[in-house]
Amino acid sequence: MIVGILGCGAIANIIVNNFLARENGINIKYFYDHDIKKAENLARISDGIAVLNIDDMVDHVDLVLEAASPISVEKFALNILKKGKDIIVMSIGALMDKKLRNELIEVATEHNSRIFAPSGAIVGLDGIKAASIGNIRKVNLTTRKPPRSLGKDNNEEEVLYEGKASEAVKKFPTNINVAAALSIACNRDVDVKIIIDPSVDKNVHEVIVEGDFGQFKTRTENLPCETNPKTSMLAAFSAIKLLKSLNENFIMGT
Numbered sequence: 001m002i003v004g005i006l007g008c009g010a011i012a013n014i015i016v017n018n019f020l021a022r023e024n025g026i027n028i029k030y031f032y033d034h035d036i037k038k039a040e041n042l043a044r045i046s047d048g049i050a051v052l053n054i055d056d057m058v059d060h061v062d063l064v065l066e067a068a069s070p071i072s073v074e075k076f077a078l079n080i081l082k083k084g085k086d087i088i089v090m091s092i093g094a095l096m097d098k099k100l101r102n103e104l105i106e107v108a109t110e111h112n113s114r115i116f117a118p119s120g121a122i123v124g125l126d127g128i129k130a131a132s133i134g135n136i137r138k139v140n141l142t143t144r145k146p147p148r149s150l151g152k153d154n155n156e157e158e159v160l161y162e163g164k165a166s167e168a169v170k171k172f173p174t175n176i177n178v179a180a181a182l183s184i185a186c187n188r189d190v191d192v193k194i195i196i197d198p199s200v201d202k203n204v205h206e207v208i209v210e211g212d213f214g215q216f217k218t219r220t221e222n223l224p225c226e227t228n229p230k231t232s233m234l235a236a237f238s239a240i241k242l243l244k245s246l247n248e249n250f251i252m253g254t
């Protein structure tokens with residue numbers, strides 16, 4: 001499987017460094033970023049090809065791994081799917097827009113392509129998907145990040161946001177994709193609180209779900225990526241695991 005990466009920042013760097021040797025028949029070969037130097041850097045370390053025009057990548061790959069921004073999903077995903085290519089979307093916040101999501105699903109169905117959205121920086125999506133088979137009464141997400149992860153310098157705790165996931169992803173498009181992942185997994189606009197917390201040094205996500213199945217609570221304490229403290233290592237790891245699983249015949253988990 002030939003893979004192209006759209007967005008050559010923190011997540012892409014972790015992915016490429018994990019795939020330096022070809023694994024599971026996956027060859028990450030093409031790189032596109034609107035900062036060509038970033039694409040060239042990844043191409044150099046992986047013996048791949050950096051492209052100036054995204055079409056020069058899409059035409060040659062089986063799958064595009066988006067790790068850029070919600071705007072890049074709006075801009076490029078439709079065309080990727082129309083060309084019959086699969087896409088892994090990291091900027092899941094973009095998919096909270098139901099119109100865009102439905103359009104992408106329609107085009108994917110028509111062109112026999114697939115959209116994958118990894119669980120990213122959060123745990124519990126397996127459980128919430130299963131729980132959504134019954135009635136779900138409550139889903140709360142509380143995200144705590146150190147000030148530097150949110151570009152702040154607080155000395156005291158501050159609630160930055162409290163409200164629905166749909167608004168959260170508009171206000172903080174590169175910080176709370178996890179809220180979109182949760183919402184889409186259970187088809188509900190979940191309640192979100194984002195807290196700037198100078199007492200934590202990790203990106204912490206707590207989820208509480210209650211429904212017909214009973215209840216569960218998860219807490220993820222994520223180490224931030226070195227080059228982008230907003231983003232947790234687990235998000236990149238989840239993309240790697242998903243990518244590897246695409247060529248496997250045994251699927252574990254929901």
Ligand SMILES: NC(=O)C1=CN([C@@H]2O[C@H](COP(=O)(O)OP(=O)(O)OC[C@H]3O[C@@H](n4cnc5c(N)ncnc54)[C@H](O)[C@@H]3O)[C@@H](O)[C@H]2O)C=CC1
Binds near residue numbers: 009033035178181
């Ligand atoms: N699903 C999840 O749980 C998570 C998702 N994310 C999202 O994944 C995406 C990537 O995250 P990082 O690697 O940490 O970001 P980053 O900022 O380190 O890297 C993004 C790269 O994409 C490039 N880029 C941005 N917009 C572009 C466009 N329209 N066209 C071409 N290149 C573009 C930038 O130049 C940059 O090199 C972000 O949208 C982030 O919010 C991040 C963490 C968790």
Ligand SMILES: O=C([O-])CC(=O)C(=O)O
Binds near residue numbers: 222230235
């Ligand atoms: O990486 C994280 O911990 C969460 C994050 O930035 C996001 O959901 O966009």
